[in-house]
Amino acid sequence: MDYADEFRNREIVRGLAARIARLAASLEKPLTFMEVCGTHTMSIYQYGLRSLLPPEVKLISGPGCPVCVTPVGYVDRAVAYARRPGTILATFGDMLRVPGSFSSLMEERARGADVRIVYSTLDAVALAAKHPDRQVVFLGVGFETTAPTIAGSILTAARQDLKNYFVVAAHKTIPVPMQVLSSDPDLGIDGYLCPAHVSTVIGGDAYRFLAEEHGVPCVVTGFEPADILQGLAMLVAQKVECRSTVEIQYRRFVTREGNRQAQKLLAEVFTPTDSAWRGIGVIPESGLAIAEKYAAFDAEKTLPVTVEEPQEATGCLCGEVLKGKAAPCDCPLFGTACTPEEPVGACMVSSEGSCAAAYKYGE
Amino acid sequence: MCLAVPMQVIITDGETLVAEIDGVKRPASLMMLGEPVTVGDYVLIHAGFAIGKLDEDEALETLALMRECLEKGRKE
Numbered sequence: 001m002d003y004a005d006e007f008r009n010r011e012i013v014r015g016l017a018a019r020i021a022r023l024a025a026s027l028e029k030p031l032t033f034m035e036v037c038g039t040h041t042m043s044i045y046q047y048g049l050r051s052l053l054p055p056e057v058k059l060i061s062g063p064g065c066p067v068c069v070t071p072v073g074y075v076d077r078a079v080a081y082a083r084r085p086g087t088i089l090a091t092f093g094d095m096l097r098v099p100g101s102f103s104s105l106m107e108e109r110a111r112g113a114d115v116r117i118v119y120s121t122l123d124a125v126a127l128a129a130k131h132p133d134r135q136v137v138f139l140g141v142g143f144e145t146t147a148p149t150i151a152g153s154i155l156t157a158a159r160q161d162l163k164n165y166f167v168v169a170a171h172k173t174i175p176v177p178m179q180v181l182s183s184d185p186d187l188g189i190d191g192y193l194c195p196a197h198v199s200t201v202i203g204g205d206a207y208r209f210l211a212e213e214h215g216v217p218c219v220v221t222g223f224e225p226a227d228i229l230q231g232l233a234m235l236v237a238q239k240v241e242c243r244s245t246v247e248i249q250y251r252r253f254v255t256r257e258g259n260r261q262a263q264k265l266l267a268e269v270f271t272p273t274d275s276a277w278r279g280i281g282v283i284p285e286s287g288l289a290i291a292e293k294y295a296a297f298d299a300e301k302t303l304p305v306t307v308e309e310p311q312e313a314t315g316c317l318c319g320e321v322l323k324g325k326a327a328p329c330d331c332p333l334f335g336t337a338c339t340p341e342e343p344v345g346a347c348m349v350s351s352e353g354s355c356a357a358a359y360k361y362g363e
Numbered sequence: 364m365c366l367a368v369p370m371q372v373i374i375t376d377g378e379t380l381v382a383e384i385d386g387v388k389r390p391a392s393l394m395m396l397g398e399p400v401t402v403g404d405y406v407l408i409h410a411g412f413a414i415g416k417l418d419e420d421e422a423l424e425t426l427a428l429m430r431e432c433l434e435k436g437r438k439e
Contacts (some may be wrong), residue, residue: 006426015433022436038368066364092410094364120411122392145365149412154396197365200407200415209421226429233432253369253407253415254423261397262414352364 007224016229037195038065038352048052075100091123121153151269168300201257222250279319320343373431
């Protein structure tokens with residue numbers, strides 16, 4: 001299998017760009033589409049895909065980076081756990097440099113806190129088994145792709161009867177915020193490029209309410225340049241034909257019903273909850289809390305810490321960038337006070353953040 | 364964060380697997396995958412878990428559609 005090369009084939013990419021231009025020629029008004037996945041954002045900047053689109057098709061980035069949409073208060077809580085005596089704080093690498101109100105996990109580590117980066121949630125469970133006298137606290141950040149891996153770690157810890165593994169749950173689910181954004185008249189979203197790997201888990205049908213009840217066309221799209229252009233061509237075609245449905249471009253890994261086994265893990269361990277999104281605010285039923293049955297693994301219930309009122313960095317436009325209302329270069333801090341080396345906002349920290357992608361690859 | 368990489372299965376015992384791409388080998392759990400995998404299959408690996416299995420027929424069909432679009436463009 002050498003599909004990856006084929007999906008980056010220059011000729012195929014040009015052919016798809018030409019199709020978008022042909023379709024767009026019959027449009028009565030310009031269209032705005034939003035991508036809601038950090039990996040899409042990165043790919044679009046990396047391959048310069050915006051430059052291949054006709055002027056009638058505008059592409060904006062949404063809240064697709066889980067680290068970026070995590071509120072400052074959560075980072076402060078993580079810092080408090082890192083400072084807690086006897087604690088090993090385990091996290092995926094991208095949380096390390098995110099600035100909290102007064103500190104980051106990287107700063108805490110430099111001051112002597114035991115902060116460990118793990119590749120898999122099961123590595124964090126293994127840490128707990130290895131250090132029975134310490135408390136291992138894992139930062140549960142991520143969308144539906146990652147949340148089942150955290151559910152899996154809790155089930156594994158339960159099976160091993162571990163009493164020293166805890167999760168600070170801040171998982172978010174993507175379809176509801178998409179509905180919130182598409183009803184914002186200022187944004188005027190004409191369709192969504194739906195995330196690829198989130199959809200591997202939740203399936204294409206998870207967006208049906210958006211397409212069928214709210215009239216917003218949705219296309220689940222892969223990450224290679226040809227995938228993204230084909231996804232956009234499918235969106236433009238829906239608009240030209242006045243249709244609004246869910247289509248799957250990334251059929252090699254995504255089905256209508258999704259990954260049932262992963263959905264089962266989510267349903268077993270988590271329960272839907274209201275969740276705060278940086279820049280957007282609290283959205284009902286857009287997060288996943290640890291279910292009562294697994295409360296022993298819920299860090300906030302079993303190992304409470306005190307956290308002060310969070311403070312957002314002044315001048316940072318992360319919130320507007322996450323809603324697609326501002327481009328990275330609209331922010332006065334972009335590239336000057338805020339760079340990947342010295343980030344002010346989360347969108348510049350994560351490699352999937354719009355600001356980091358714009359800084360690295362140019363507008 | 365939702366980054367996942369398609370890799371080929373080289374060893375599996377039904378509960379875990381080792382997958383490889385470009386010489387890089389990674390172990391992964393099968394806890395999240397509801398379907399059986401065998402050596403030679405391509406799976407999506409995300410943070411130490413297999414989250415999906417490649418549907419090869421669909422991949423070829425997607426590519427065929429893309430090429431068809433290229434041919435159409437040439438004719439017009």
